[in-house]
Amino acid sequence: MSGYYSLKDQHVxxxxxxxxxxxxxxxSGGEDVFTKLLKERAVFITHEEDLLKSADQRSLRLLMNPTKLTFAPESFDTVVCFFTFFYFPKYKAIFENVNRVLKRWGKLLVWDVTIPKKVSHKSFFAVPLLIDDGLEMVKVVNVTKWKFEQSSGMIKKIARESGFKLVKEQTFNQVFHLEFSKISDMK
Known part of the structure; x- marks a missing residue:
């Protein structure tokens, strides 16, 4: 694919x-597997209207910008960001909003990918992803404009500065899973 840089298949x-x-x-893009697992316990938000249709019908589905969450403080036990930063790299604003709506000691679960320095002649970065949710294997390809670099270290640093402590870390080739606990409110 001309203009695209693609990783090899990533298994998660x-x-x-x-x-x-x-x-x-x-x-903020890609495949939703979580509402299928969580059903009515899930509150699914996206800033893309087309993505609302992919969420399980039993979950609450809302059109909302992740940098402007309108929920009351400490409304959630857990927040999941699955390739959120890949499509919507507003790290600090998202972490600040998550901190506000997540209960103290609540969990923040992040799945995302390492994005290397841009190769000059490639405009898009693609991640073919095989997702095993225990019920089925889903294959998707996540594609974004290649404008920025991203690493788990950068996300961990911003999370720490936003009141989160890293509890668990896993790496699946270029994809990483980070589990954080909210230890303090934003100042």
Whole structure:
């Protein structure tokens, strides 16, 4: 594909063992697997109207910008960001909003990908992804304009500065999974 830089297939296992009551899913692109697992416990938000249709019908689905969450403070037990930053790289604003709506000691689960320095003649960065959610294997290709670099280290640093502590880290080739706990409110 001319103009595209594509990683090799990335395999990700999604294990959602939480029994939390209220889970916020921030989706800014790609495939939604979480509302299928969580059903009515999920509150699915996206800034893309077309993505609302992909969420499980039993979940609450809202059109909302992840940098301007309108929920009351400490409304959620868990927040999931699945390739959120890949499509919507407004890290600080998203972390600040998540901090506000997440309960103290709540979990923030991030799945995203390392994006290297841009290759001059390539305009798009593609990530073919095989998602194993324990029920089925889903294949998707995530594509974004290649404007920025991204690493798990950068996301961990911004999370730490935003009141989160890293609890668990996994790497699946170029894809990473970070689990944070909210330890303090934003000042």
């Amino acid at each position: 296992e999604i294990k959602f063992e939480s029994e939390d009551e209220r889970v916020l899913i921030i989706c």
